[in-house]
Amino acid sequence: QKEVEQDPGPLSVPEGAIVSLNCTYSNSAFQYFMWYRQYSRKGPELLMYTYSSGNKEDGRFTAQVDKSSKYISLFIRDSQPSDSATYLCAMGGFQKLVFGTGTRLLVSP
């Protein structure tokens, strides 16, 4: 079993929809949780950073961490075609980050 599980998708939604992306993990030592966006043939771009549990909001993006369930989510409101990309969850303790496989999101106009 992988330390971090993420549905690879693709997830197809119409423009304006609310998107929900999720990851589960098995390592209870993880304290740092991040979401990255990656366009084809580019490096990952940091979207959200959370320490421990709770919610964090930044514009159209909301990140949630539930450590008791070992479950993290990223919500995208009013999705745009430019949001079409692969979304990677990443998490870790004091050293390296472990990544999910990424969920490919397609937002159609």
Next chain:
Amino acid sequence: DTGVSQDPRHKITKRGQNVTFRCDPISEHNRLYWYRQTLGQGPEFLTYFQNEAQLEKSRLLSDRFSAERPKGSFSTLEIQRTEQGDSAMYLCASSLAAGVRTNEKLFFGSGTQLSVL
């Protein structure tokens, strides 16, 4: 450009050749990471440095792979006797960690795409 810089962007080599990649982190960052990513997968950790010290290496990193970070600035990743299975995107990332018992935002470069023929 003050982001993480990687060179070259693309590298095509023949099996058995040696290749070297360079990464220049964000200038004030003390941690530098190397990851490898294949198509349809998330980045896999290879190794990381805090300043010039290499603190962890993945079991994925065979003895054909070596990384250095002289003087805690730029880093190089060398692959000797390349194999077709080494074909991947090699990503470098950096962060500013306050100490060993902390973690901070990782910022990635654009990667080096390696193709081994």
